[in-house]
Amino acid sequence: MYQYLVLFFIVLSLYIYELRASQESAVINNMEVRAKSMSDTITFVNSDNMILDDEVRIFEFIFNFVKDNRDLETIVLSRLHGDELIVKKESWKIIEKKDREDKKNLATGIVFSSYTNKNIFRYKYDVVFSSIKWGGELCLEISLDDYYAQLDNFNEKSRNLIFIMLLTSILISYFLAKAISKPIIELNEVSKKSIAR
DSSP states (O other), X not given: OHHHHXXXXXXXXXXXXXXXXXXXXXXXXXXXXXXXXXXXXXXXXXXXXXXXXXXHHHHHHHHHHHHHOXXXXXXXXXXXXXXXXXXXXXXXXXXXXGGOOOOTTOOSEEEEETTTTEEEEEEEEEEEOTTSXXXXXXXXXEOSHHHHHHHXXXXXXXXXXXXXXXXXXXXXXXXXXXXXXXXXXXXXXXXXXXXXX
């Protein structure tokens, strides 16, 4: 009987492990969709400014965009053949082309950010206008606070489910053991009474 309970909890644990991995993947996909939407918005709203090469208006929009989005930590706008604009909530800086780091290795996903000195979700977006000199890439760094909150919520619900299943199993086992042992106990009492006579 107990081996079935152990087997049940092993299967339940594996199911919850797989469910957590699926939840993690869904949260990351959601962050990627949000980041793409933000990148599309920035590019669409600034397309005229990018075509006209109006760096001041591009900077103003991006600076306000970062300040207004609670999850957005940093936006890095890199011109293909020019400077790099790094905008954080409380500061910004421009790095000249000669001083820029090689950004070819920047991957979309959860990584450590040298700009914020913490783990973030990074999303790269290529900004290219055909037949126009403007090009480069937009790199959004999104806070993982929402990601961790959703996973913590899932973990709490999983712990509660395991606790409820364990308590239910113990109660079922107790009542089953009592029901199975009741006739044996009654038979034992009858045999004691008959021996006593």
